[in-house]
Amino acid sequence: MSAIDLEFNEIQGNILGGFNTNVEVLIGLTADRSRTSDAARWLVDLAPDVTSVADVQEQRNAIKPLARGGRQLPITWLCVSVGSEYLGILREDLFVRDEAFMGGFRKRAPTALGDRTDPNSWVVGSTGAPLDVFLIVASNDEPAAQQWADQLIASAAAKGLRPTYRETARRIDDLEHFGFRDGISQPAVRGFDAKGDVGPGYFVFGYERDPGDGGYTPSGDPSNFLRNGSFLVFRRLSQDVRAFRDFCASKAASLVGDWPGLTGQHLEALLVGRWPSGALASSSIFSDPGRQPNENAFNFLDDMAGRNCPLGAHIRKVNPRDGPRDEVNVPRLLRRGIPFGPVVEEKPGADRGLAFISFQTSIKDQLEFLTGKWMNSRLRPGPDAGHDLLVGRSTTTRSLRISGPQGPVQVSDDGLQWIVPTGGGYLFAPGRSALRRMLDPLPAGVSWRLQKAVSLAVNGLFEMLAIER
Ligand code: HEM
Known part of the structure; x- marks a missing residue:
């Protein structure tokens, strides 16, 4: 037990620690709304199979010595989450005051995230096939993962949960499709990681954000259902690798007058x-100087003007560290994404990208803030930061200033994009006990009903007026 006493048997293993397996089968289920109690029963029955933090720790320790001896013991883990709209149907007493979660991914993607793709065309979570339940079957052994995925899909279908999405995502070592190592920087969680400095309440409900604050849970949870759970954001982001590389190569070539010797690879970096x-x-x-021993030991205090690493570089937009920023506390995410699709060299024309997955306890203040307020803005987090040309979205041409040897150069995206959002969802990954409580009777009394009605009406009004709170 840690000093904070995180309930490792309760919290899902993909939240803290992360699965990080070679293969993850991603499954989307859409519910027959007339069979709610069947689906709730299925979720209750699933609780013992859901992998907790304690399971992950135990099994990781068990396979370590075997792996050193060159043997592989198959591990297969499960993460389950329920879509925001469907959770409101299953647990009517829950009316979480996080308007991003309540509003739902399909509504929020075009406004809060700046996505322009039509939800009817999405691969997952489209208008006709909402992401009501999202499963991640993770393994270092693909046949084992596929077999379990088949069983889960068959048992779910028998309870009115129709499979509407299935995709096998595979690690490319630790690279994403543009060829960069990913998952290097993660917040260190107090009570979990050895020198953890970020409160667990930013990622798991019911725990402190700041020392001694009594634990964080948004209001609208009369039966303490959220405890040990987390919001899961899934964004399926297709990547056009050729478009990105060609853009950087031709942009670098066009800038040689201002920056002799600039290469496409340098611009990509x-x-x-x-x-x-x-x-x-x-x-x-x-x-590329190659892997460095302390690859996260930088804070940008020695590069406040972005002369070395541009202020609008992706990693500075989503984590400005101690560099210029207009918020004291940088919102953090636990990222658990994995690439999907074959590498570009293998099948150039195929759909590929990042199954971006993050855990947080406020979608609005963490994921949406980083995306809508910083990544998509030219002016934030610091003055003249420029756009995040890697992932950010904008209705206008995106541009970014980079310091070159002969002075600043302006890089504009020429209206091109290399990331295409192809669906996803806002979901809740419950603690194991909460999963077992899916079928519990609703609390007696009218007070939560009244509060819920008011809360929904206020939320609806803000949505209608498109006011950002
Ligand atoms: C296909 C889309 C994306 C690609 C290719 C991508 C790529 C990368 C790469 C290569 C890194 C550096 C590795 C690391 O520091 O761990 C990184 C870091 C990061 N990315 Fe992304 N990313 C994508 C989407 C997103 C999205 C949608 C978000 C949401 C806000 C995001 C948030 C972050 C964060 C928080 C970091 C860590 C920054 C730090 O702490 O220094 N990324 N990304």
């Missing part, structure tokens, strides 16, 4: 903020 190896990118380092 400056847009990301790291080299493919994970080393911090800099205008004055012209090629």
Whole structure:
């Protein structure tokens, strides 16, 4: 037990620690709304199979010595989450005051996240096939994962939960499709990680955010259902690798007058903020220096003007660290994404990208803030930050200033995009006990009903007026 006493048997293992397996089968289920209690029973029955933090820790320790001896013991883990709208149907007494979660992904994607793709065309969570239940079957052994996925899908279908999405995502070592190492920087969680400095309440409900604050849960949870759970955001982001590389190569070529010797690879690294190896990118380092021992030991205090790493580089937009920013506390996410689709060299025309998955306890203040307020804005988090040209969205041409050897150069995206959002969902990953309580009777009395009605009406009004709170 840690000093904070996190309930490791309750909290799902993909939230803290993360699965990080070679293969993850992602499954989307859409519910027959007339069979709610069948589906709730199915979720209750699933509770013992859901992998907790304690399970992950125990099994990781068990396979470590075997792996050193060259043997592989198959591990297969499960993460379950329920879509925001469907959770409101299953547990009527829940009216979580997080308007992002309540509003739902399909409604919020075009406004709060700046996505432009039509939800009717999404691969997952489309208008006709809402993501009511999202399963992640993770394993280091693909046949085992596929077999369990088949069983889960068959048992779910018998309870009115129709499979509307299935995709097998596979790690490319630890790279994403543009060829950069990913998952290097994660918040260290107090009570879980060895030198954890970020309160667990930012990622798991019921725990402190700041020391001694009594624990965080949004109002609208009369039966303490959220405890040990977390909001899961899933964004399926297709990546056009050729478009990204061609853009960087031709942009670099067009800038040689202002920046002799600039290469496409150097520009790619400056847009990301790291080299493919994970080393911090800099205008004055012209090629990848390779993996560095302390690859996260930087805070940008020595680069406040972005002369080395551009202020609009992806990693500075989503985590400005101690550099210029207009918020004291940088919102953090636990990222659990995995690439999907074959690498570009294998099948150039195929759909590929990142199954971006993050855990947080406020979608609005964490994921949506980083995306809508910082990544998509030219002016934030610091003055003249420029757009995040890697992932950010904008209705206008995106641009970013980079310091070159002969002075600043302006890089505009020429209206091109290399990331296409192809669906996803806002979901809740419950603690194991909460999963077992899916069928519990609703609390007696009218007070929560009244509060819920008021809360829904206020939320609806804000949505209608498109006011950002
Ligand atoms: C296909 C889309 C994306 C690609 C290719 C991508 C790529 C990367 C890469 C290469 C890194 C550096 C590795 C690391 O520091 O761990 C990174 C870091 C990060 N990305 Fe993304 N990313 C994508 C989407 C997103 C989205 C949608 C968000 C949501 C806000 C996001 C948030 C972050 C965060 C928080 C970090 C860590 C920054 C730090 O702490 O230094 N990324 N990303």
